[in-house]
Amino acid sequence: MSKDPIRATTDDARLSARQMLGAMRHAVLAVNDSASGHPHLSKIACQIDADGAPVALLSGLAVHSRALAADPRAALLVETQGERGDPMTWPRLSLQVTAAVIEGADLRDRWLQAHPKAAVFIDLPDFRFWRLRPQAGFLNAGFGAAFRLTPADLGLA
Template identity: 50%
Template sequence: MSKDPIRPTDPEARALAKALMSKARHGALAVTEAESGLPFCSRIALARDEDGVMLGFVSGLAQHTRALRANPACCPLIGEPGPRGDPLTHPRLSLQARAVFSETGHEARLSLWLRAHPKARIYAGLPDFRFLRFEPLAAFLNGGFGRAFRLTPGDLRP
């Protein structure tokens, strides 16, 4: 019988996951297409909301937005490879989440968003853009070789 490679979640793992979320400016987003039922992955911009939840600002014309409207289950992948070494040794966080489109608090979120993404001013006023929150259901942290952890929503709170 092989040993479980998932380590018990500890304060260091929680801190690394929170740091990845705080630093994230973009990530990959996995969704399920409504029409085909097939997986689809896209790169989107990210920021952390005032309460620590990951936030996206998406166009209603985008394929991932249409998929999320049909099925809000999704998985943002957060974390970038470092400038050197094997990309698979750098930490990353798979956030299993439910996307919730936000119809309130637009101005406060827009201010936060533009601090993180100043070039977004170009499209921020377009009528098809909406904020969404990636409400965490679970997460998987790969902290580098041999450092894998399962996290709960509580582990990710600031």
């Protein structure tokens, strides 16, 4: 019988994942494309909201928005880029998420603070904010440092 390579979740792993989410400005979003039946990946602008959950501003014209409207199950990949070394050893966080359109004036202001160039398109009628509520997570914090995470581990109720 082989030894499970996934470690017991530690406070350091929880803190690392929360810091990665707090620093996040972009992520890779994976959706289920109902038109083709295949996964679809997109790099998106993404940040956490006041509750600590990831939020994205997405165009309704994009494949990923239409896919989320049909099936809200998705995944998000957040990476921390190292200054040097092998990118495969840099920390990365994979989240299984459920997406829902959200509204709120405070979202717009928070978004523009982190993404000022979004002022060009944020008010276009096809753009919506989506909350990407984590259901489960997986932190690869480097070689031999893999952890499963719950929403509570990420600081979410």
